[in-house]
Amino acid sequence: MSFYNIKLKSNDSFQERIGEAEEFDAAIGRIVQSFSGLEISIKNVISIFLGIESDIAKIITEEMSFKNLISLLSSLFKYKYMKDNFNNPEIDIEKMFKELMSLCNNSEVYRNKIIHSQYVLKKYCVKTTSKMKKGLNTNIEEINADYLLDISDYISETSMCVEEFPMFLGISDFISGNGISVGYYKNKEVIAYFEYINNQSQSSKTNSSESSLAFDLFTSGSLTWATFGLLICSSN
Structure with missing residues (x-):
């Protein structure tokens, strides 16, 4: 005997169950997709830095957290920068990479804030934390779909910058x-x-x-x- 009759598959369409998609929900979905794209871009550049085929790179990176991916990418850049001595007289590569990593870290902060919050009336973002320094803390912020799309665009643009970075190193x-x-x-x-x-x-x-x-x-x-x-x- 089962106490719960919950099934993953339904014969009802999205339209039948939800109706017209709401802007707020769709915007959150775009943040999820954008962040996934950023992770992929980082993994690709790691593979290029390592100089190995993509499947081998996947074995190394697929189970890594975002924080560990950033750490690996940073370590590889510093190692290759010192070893290969990338020269671009028009650009301070070290400063550029540092700014790029800042964009990546900010993207994760924005993403986590949205994904790990509660939403009231699809208007208020409620984020509760319990840290050693501040203890239990609840922050309430009024947001809308436009703001959520701003976050999605920020992450997508960061992903494009990561993807293009090998070009500034002369690798591609x-x-x-x-x-x-x-x-x-x-x-x-x-x-x-x-x-x-x-x-x-x-x-x-x-x-x-x-x-x-x-x-x-x-x-x-x-x-x-x-x-x-x-x-x-x-x-x-």
Whole structure:
């Protein structure tokens, strides 16, 4: 005999159970998705720094907390910076990386605040903590969907900055992606490729000749970065 009749699967659609999606709920969902994207970007850059294939990198990183991922990425950067002596006369790489890590840490703080809070009337964010320094403390903040989207955008922009960081180190010339994979290129050659759906066919990868043409146009100034990205994605 079972005391609870709770089932995971239902034959009812989202529309039948919930109706129209509410802005507040949808905005929280976007924060979850954005933070997941940030974690993926960090893991990809770790793989590039280690110089190993993506599956081996996953064995190392998949069970790591976000804090440990940041620590590993920071340690690898410091090691490679000292060893390889990255030189970019236009940018203070150390300062840039420090700011990038600050953005990542802030993203986690914002994400945890939203995900680990209680919500009253989908208007008030109630965060209760019990720390040694302050003891039991409850903070109540009035928020709305616009503010939640600001957090989602902050995290997404941070993820893009992490993804692009190897370019400032000279490790990669450009990056292309199509939603299910992302490739890092150096001198028109793939140096790292990350596929998020392993069962995709070979055709899901960017066609090398089309990538080469797009790269030539981009470097000659004929394409903007945004147009270049669209061209790469459309070739898949």
